[in-house]
Amino acid sequence: MIPNTMFPQLPRMDSVGQTSATRRRRMHIPSIRCPGRPLAALTLLAALVMAAAAPALASRVLLKVNDVPVTNFDITQQLKINGLLGGPRTRQAALRQLVDNVVLEREAKRQGITIRDIHVDRTIDGMAKSFGGLPRLKQLLRKRGVRYDAFRRHVRGLILFRAVTARLGTRIKVAPSKEEIERRYRKILTDPRLKPVTAWRLRQVTLAVRKKGKPGTVRTPRKIVVWNLRNIDLPVENVAPVMREQLFQARAIESQQIKSRYRGCASIKQATAGLFNVRVSGIIQADPRLIPGPVKQAMREAGTTKLLGPVKTRKGIRLIAFCGAAKTRPSVKVPDVAVFRRIQDAQIIMRRFRGCATLPKAAHGVRGARVSDYIDADPRKLPRQLRVALAKSGGRKLIGPVRTPRGIQLFAFCGKRKIVPPKPDRKIVARMVQAEAFQKVREKVMRKLRQKAYIEIRDKSVRLN
Structure with a gap:
């Protein structure tokens, strides 16, 4: 018998009797140099x-x-x-x-x-x-x-x-022996994995997203009601403090002249004609839900034929014209345009959803939407928030959209099923x-x-x- 052993590694000698290690010490090994970029190097x-x-x-x-x-x-x-x-x-x-x-x-x-x-x-x-x-x-x-x-x-x-x-x-x-096989068979039957379990039947929709997108401005999919407003400013500027209050009063009188001439947003140019230094803004789309209650009530009473004001500001006198309501898709700034687009696609699927059987039809026509087959999941292993949301949905609506490493996902609860694992074959x-x-x-x-x-x-x- 030859015992297990490991021979020591002898240094390799070159043709002139020097070890490779000695020759390497005498060689000049250039280093990687990246001026100003040590991390890149x-x-x-x-x-x-x-x-x-x-x-x-x-x-x-x-x-x-x-x-x-x-x-x-x-x-x-x-x-x-x-x-x-x-x-x-x-x-x-x-x-x-x-x-x-x-x-x-x-x-x-x-x-x-x-x-x-x-x-x-x-x-x-x-x-x-x-x-x-x-x-x-x-x-x-x-x-x-x-x-x-x-x-x-x-x-x-x-x-x-x-x-x-x-x-x-x-x-x-x-x-x-048969006794040994039967003993092992009985032992396998006691495995907890062979006990009946109640599984949740789920389906999911995956909308793939690039790993890193770019920020940008996009329009929301739904239209909202906005109020079209225009500001008429009569500025008070470059005036000595002793004359400032008198000029405010003069500008307030001019604002009354504008109000008397005003007949609607289309008449703003004629109403401000002949007055010095009057600034009229473009159309401002305001969300009526964000306008303070008293101001909103005053605008409703004034309607589209009267101006609201005058209002004293730090820079002068302001009149506000209400030019009517309109429906529009507002623009919003988002950190990732690709993710926002996929969330919009997910919301389309959510509006079409009428049950697990209709999920493929709801996702039809949505670019890159992948609908899974029915999945039997152990509810104890699901994240708590997802488990609670699925239980509350009752299969009537989709849960999501959820950002995952795979992209944007939607989850559907399709009921419960009792699974009895098959007994092992002897x-x-x-x-x-x-x-x-x-x-x-x-x-x-x-x-x-x-x-x-x-x-x-x-x-x-x-x-x-």
């Missing part, structure tokens, strides 16, 4: 280091078994294979499987056992039947990121194990118990074979046992 350097480190980590040799390297990438592939075939899910177990495959190769060679490619192909064909055929199996392997050559090595290891144990005279015959439980017993026997056999192998550990974090 650090970001660039970090990106280069990460890009170079990714393949290095994957191909890092963790250990060698009989001079055959085992890398991080090999462990990742083995874990994916185990996830597909139902093997162990820990890195330590996957590493042990890879070590065992190398050990079995050497033991088979010592015993004169030859496994041809045709044997591996036949075994894979037999396994592929449970996946719907070989093309379907290869498709699943590609989808899970498993290389086909790694899968072939795994299958070859299974064949080698049976061949080696048969040559050694070890009988791998595992037949668990045949599946029997195979599971048999597989566990087989794994124990396999580990017992492989532990003896591993003692004959030369294992050189390269990474201190590696643990085989």
Whole structure:
């Protein structure tokens, strides 16, 4: 038996007898310089280091078994294979499987056992039947990121194990008793995940949004009633303090002249003709809900044929003309125009919604709207605010719009459903118990074979046992 060990790494010598480290110290290594932008330089350097480190980590040799390297990438592939075939899910177990495959190769060679490619192909064909055929199996392997050559090595290891144990005279015959299978079956039935649960049936609408939009000004979708107003100002400016009050009185008299001539907004130009320094504003759209009550009442009494005022301000005398009401879509400033547009689309869907069955129809015609199928959700795992809102909606209206990493989402409550998980099949439980017993026997056999192998550990974090 050769004990596990790791030889010290000797420095590599170049042609003139100097180590590479010595030569590097004598070399001038230029640094990245970005005047005025040290953060940009650090970001660039970090990106280069990460890009170079990714393949290095994957191909890092963790250990060698009989001079055959085992890398991080090999462990990742083995874990994916185990996830597909139902093997162990820990890195330590996957590493042990890879070590065992190398050990079995050497033991088979010592015993004169030859496994041809045709044997591996036949075994894979037999396994592929449970996946719907070989093309379907290869498709699943590609989808899970498993290389086909790694899968072939795994299958070859299974064949080698049976061949080696048969040559050694070890009988791998595992037949668990009916009592043991029944005991495991009863234990599985006590799993809380197999108890009936009441699920909420939900549907959601997703409106994709770009990660970062731009601020801007947009018009609201709904029209509101506004009052069209115009200000008539008679300013008092550039006057000595002693004359200021007299000028205010003079401007107030002029405002009375304007009021006497006024016959409506169209007559403002004629009403102010001949008066010095009169300023008339353009149309001002005011929300009547924001106008103080007394002012609103005075405007209603004045109507469109009389002016409101005069009102003394800091800069002079002001008259207010009410030019009637109108419906318009006001403009608002928003921090993200794209998000605002998607919220408008969501509000269109909300107005059309008449129940979960009508959700696809409500979203029809809205650009990029994706409606999900019915989703069975555990209400205990939903966010509290969403759970309360869904319960109050009763399926009569959509909840939202909600900003999520996916975009703008709407949620519909479609009722409740009791889900009874299916009971496990006794045949599946029997195979599971048999597989566990087989794994124990396999580990017992492989532990003896591993003692004959030369294992050189390269990474201190590696643990085989």
